[in-house]
Amino acid sequence: MIFSIIGHYSLILGLCLGLILVYFSVKNFQNSKLLDTKILSLTFLQFFFVVISFVCLILSFVLSDFSNETVFNNSHTTKPLFYKIAGTWGNHEGSLLLWLFVLTLFILVFLIRSKNQPTKYKILTLVFQQIIIIGFFSFIILTSSPFNYIYPNPVEGLGLNPILQDPALVIHPPILYLGYVGSSIIFSSVLAATTLKMINKRWATHIKKWVLISWIFLTLGILLGSIWAYYELGWGGFWFWDPVENVSLMPWLALTALLHCILVLEKRLILSSWVIILSIATFTLSMCGTFLVRSGILNSVHTFANDPERGLFILIFLFSLIFLSLIIFFFFHKPKKNNFESFFWLSKETSIIINNWFMMYFLSVVIIGTVYPIFLDVLSSQKISVGPPFYHKLIIPFLMPFLLMMAIGPNLKWIKSNLENKIHLATLLVISILLSFLIVKNFDKNFLVNTILISSALYLFFITIKDFFIKKNKNVSKNVSHFGFSLLILSILFNNLFSTEIITNLKVGETFVSNNTKIVFENINQKQKKNYRAIFGNFSIENADGTVEKMLPELRIYNQPNIVTSEADIKTTLMSDKFLVINLVQNQEYFNVRYQVKPFMLWIWLSVLLISFGGLISLIKRNENEK
Amino acid sequence: MYGRKVKLRFLFIVVVLITLILIVFLVLKSLEENVVYFQSPSEINTSTELDKKKIRIGGMVKKNSISINSNEINFIITDFKNEINVIYTGVIPNLFEEEKGVVAEGYLKDRNFFSATKILAKHDENYMPPEVKSALGEN
Numbered sequence: 001m002i003f004s005i006i007g008h009y010s011l012i013l014g015l016c017l018g019l020i021l022v023y024f025s026v027k028n029f030q031n032s033k034l035l036d037t038k039i040l041s042l043t044f045l046q047f048f049f050v051v052i053s054f055v056c057l058i059l060s061f062v063l064s065d066f067s068n069e070t071v072f073n074n075s076h077t078t079k080p081l082f083y084k085i086a087g088t089w090g091n092h093e094g095s096l097l098l099w100l101f102v103l104t105l106f107i108l109v110f111l112i113r114s115k116n117q118p119t120k121y122k123i124l125t126l127v128f129q130q131i132i133i134i135g136f137f138s139f140i141i142l143t144s145s146p147f148n149y150i151y152p153n154p155v156e157g158l159g160l161n162p163i164l165q166d167p168a169l170v171i172h173p174p175i176l177y178l179g180y181v182g183s184s185i186i187f188s189s190v191l192a193a194t195t196l197k198m199i200n201k202r203w204a205t206h207i208k209k210w211v212l213i214s215w216i217f218l219t220l221g222i223l224l225g226s227i228w229a230y231y232e233l234g235w236g237g238f239w240f241w242d243p244v245e246n247v248s249l250m251p252w253l254a255l256t257a258l259l260h261c262i263l264v265l266e267k268r269l270i271l272s273s274w275v276i277i278l279s280i281a282t283f284t285l286s287m288c289g290t291f292l293v294r295s296g297i298l299n300s301v302h303t304f305a306n307d308p309e310r311g312l313f314i315l316i317f318l319f320s321l322i323f324l325s326l327i328i329f330f331f332f333h334k335p336k337k338n339n340f341e342s343f344f345w346l347s348k349e350t351s352i353i354i355n356n357w358f359m360m361y362f363l364s365v366v367i368i369g370t371v372y373p374i375f376l377d378v379l380s381s382q383k384i385s386v387g388p389p390f391y392h393k394l395i396i397p398f399l400m401p402f403l404l405m406m407a408i409g410p411n412l413k414w415i416k417s418n419l420e421n422k423i424h425l426a427t428l429l430v431i432s433i434l435l436s437f438l439i440v441k442n443f444d445k446n447f448l449v450n451t452i453l454i455s456s457a458l459y460l461f462f463i464t465i466k467d468f469f470i471k472k473n474k475n476v477s478k479n480v481s482h483f484g485f486s487l488l489i490l491s492i493l494f495n496n497l498f499s500t501e502i503i504t505n506l507k508v509g510e511t512f513v514s515n516n517t518k519i520v521f522e523n524i525n526q527k528q529k530k531n532y533r534a535i536f537g538n539f540s541i542e543n544a545d546g547t548v549e550k551m552l553p554e555l556r557i558y559n560q561p562n563i564v565t566s567e568a569d570i571k572t573t574l575m576s577d578k579f580l581v582i583n584l585v586q587n588q589e590y591f592n593v594r595y596q597v598k599p600f601m602l603w604i605w606l607s608v609l610l611i612s613f614g615g616l617i618s619l620i621k622r623n624e625n626e627k
Numbered sequence: 628m629y630g631r632k633v634k635l636r637f638l639f640i641v642v643v644l645i646t647l648i649l650i651v652f653l654v655l656k657s658l659e660e661n662v663v664y665f666q667s668p669s670e671i672n673t674s675t676e677l678d679k680k681k682i683r684i685g686g687m688v689k690k691n692s693i694s695i696n697s698n699e700i701n702f703i704i705t706d707f708k709n710e711i712n713v714i715y716t717g718v719i720p721n722l723f724e725e726e727k728g729v730v731a732e733g734y735l736k737d738r739n740f741f742s743a744t745k746i747l748a749k750h751d752e753n754y755m756p757p758e759v760k761s762a763l764g765e766n
Contacts, residue, residue: 361650364654365654368654368658369658372658382664382665383664384662384663385662385663385665386662386663387661389660389661390657390658393657393661394657503717503718504697505695505696505699505700506697563721564722566721583718583719585693585695585700586723586724586725587693587725590695590696590697592700592718592719
C-alpha cells in the first residue's frame, strides 16, 4: 500500500526532473560550461527516483500487496520468493518500468563515461535521451501505471503464468532490455552528433563501444530466450520464426549491420548517412519489438483495438520519434559530395557494404513475414499466418554468398586490395566442398542445397581457423565472432540433418519399439511442491547401440493459475542432446510422448556465446587502448 | 560520349534495380506460396471449392469428442454451427482440452475430415486465439 504510493510519486518526480533537465539544457545551451556537474547530479537524481519506484514495485510483489493491481494480476502468496521478485518484470507494467530503469541507467553511465567529449554534444545527447525518457514516463503514468489501486483489497492474487516461472526467464528480460534500450543511447548520440555536425572518426570510435555493449547484451538476451523456449515449451527446437522471436531478431540484424558500418566510418569517414539511418532504425525496431510483444498486437490485433489508448500512445510516440530523427537527418546532415567515387570494387569497405545489403535483405524478409499478417488482418480482416518455410526459402539461398563474403571480406585491405593467397583460398574451398559432399551424400533430400550450404559454412570455418594461426592477435575479436557464426550455421545444419524424432501415445507400463529405439514407460510417481503438483514419468530408453538410459520427464500441475506445464528431461552430451517430453491428454489414460535425439544442440548455444564473446574481446581491447 | 565513370555508375544502377525487382518478385511469390489461411468449420462447410493447400482451422474442441490410441488422436472442432473431424499424429500441447479453443494446421481430406500436422494451443488459460474468437462470433 505505502510502497505503491511512494512508487507512484517517485515516477511523477522522475518525470518532472526530466522536464527540468530538458528546460535547463536548452536554456543554457550556449554557455554550457556551467552545466556539466548540474546535469550529472540531476540525471543521477532521476535515476534514483526510478530505482526507488522499481524497488517499491519489487517490495509490493515480495509482500504480496494485492491492493496493487499489477501484483494482484501477476502474483500469488504460494509462489516462491524468487519468482515473486522475477514476476515484477514478467508483465506489461513492470517490464515498462524496467525499460525506464535501463534508459536512465544508460544515460547516467554515458555521462560519466564520456568526460572527454565536447560538453555541447553531451548535453544534446542528454536532451534527446530525456525526450525518450519523458515519453516513457508519461506512457507509464498515463496508460500503464504499475501502481494502480484496487478496492476492496483482494485476499489472493491471480498468479504468474507457470511457463514464466523459470530461472532463464528471470534473467532473460533484463539482459534483452539492456540490449534493446542500449540502442537508445546510440540513437540519442547519433542525433546529437548529426545536429552538431560532428559525425567523424573520433565520434565513431566513441560510439562503437556503445554499439558493442548493446550488441553483446542483445545477442545474449536472444540466446537466453531461445534456450528457454527449447526446454520449457517442449517444441524441441531452438528457433520457430515466431513473431515474438522475430521482433528480437530485427534490431539484432540492424545492430550487426551498424557494428560493421561504424568500422568503415572510423577508418575512412564514409557511409556516414548510412550509419545514421542504421542507428535510428535499430532503436525504432527495438521499441517496436517491445511494444508489439507487450501490447498484445502480435498475438491479436483485437487487443490493440480493445485498449486504444495504449496502442494510440505507442504509435504517436513512435512516429514522433521517427519524424524528429528524420527532420534532423535531412536538415542537419550534409554528407561530403565525393563519397561515392572513392569505392574500389575489391576492398574491405565494399565487402562490408555488401554484407550490409545482405543484412538489410534478411531484415526485410523478417519484417515482411512478421508484419504482413497484422496488416492483412487490419485491412481485410483475413486471418493468415506465415510459417517457417517462408523464411527458409527466402533466407537460405542468400546465406551461401553471405557466408562466402564473410570468409573473404575481412582479409581484404582498405581502399584498394588484391586477392592474396589465391591458392590458399582455392584449396580451402575445394576441401570444404569435398568434405560437405562426403557428409551429405547419404541423404537424398535437398542434396544440392545442403552441399552448397555446408561447404560455404565449412569454408568460413576453415578460413577463420587459418586466420587464428597466421594473423595472430591482429583481429581476434572479429575472428572469434566470425568463427562462432560459422560454427552456429554448421551446428544448425547438422542438427537439422541428423535429428531423429519419435512421437507416440503411451499408457503407463506400455512399450514402444521402433527399428532402433525402444521406449519403456515404466511408471509414474507424484510429488507435492509449494505451488504445484509434479508428476514424474519413469522412462527407460534403449538406443540402437544397446545403451539403456533412464529419463524422468515431468508434468507440473500448478494451483494458481490452474495450468499444466511440461518439463522436458534433457540429457546433454558434447555431441548430442536426448530430449524427452510428455504431455497429458485430458481424461485419457494415454500420455503423449515425444523423444528426440538432437545432435550438436550444445554447439548451437556455445557458438552464440562465442559470437558475443568476440564482441566482448573487442570492447576490452578498446578500453585498454584508451588507457 | 559519356565518360567511363558515368557508364560504370549507370551499369551499377541497372544491376541494383534488376536485383531489387527480382527480390521483390521472389518475396511476393514465396509469401503467396507459404501463407497459411485460416478458416472456420462453417466457412469450410459453405465453401464451393476445397482448399488443397495447407490451412488452419480454429474453434472449440467438442465435448467428449477426444479419442486416442497409440499413434493418433481424433477429435472434433466445432464453431457451434458446423463441425469437422480432425485426425492428428504428433505433439499434443498441454492446454489442449475439451471445450477449449484450438487451432489445427493441416490439410482437408474432404468437407468433414481434416488431417492435422500441427496443433496450437496457447500457454495461457485466458488466452483465446483471435482466429478462434472471430470463428466463434459472439459466443
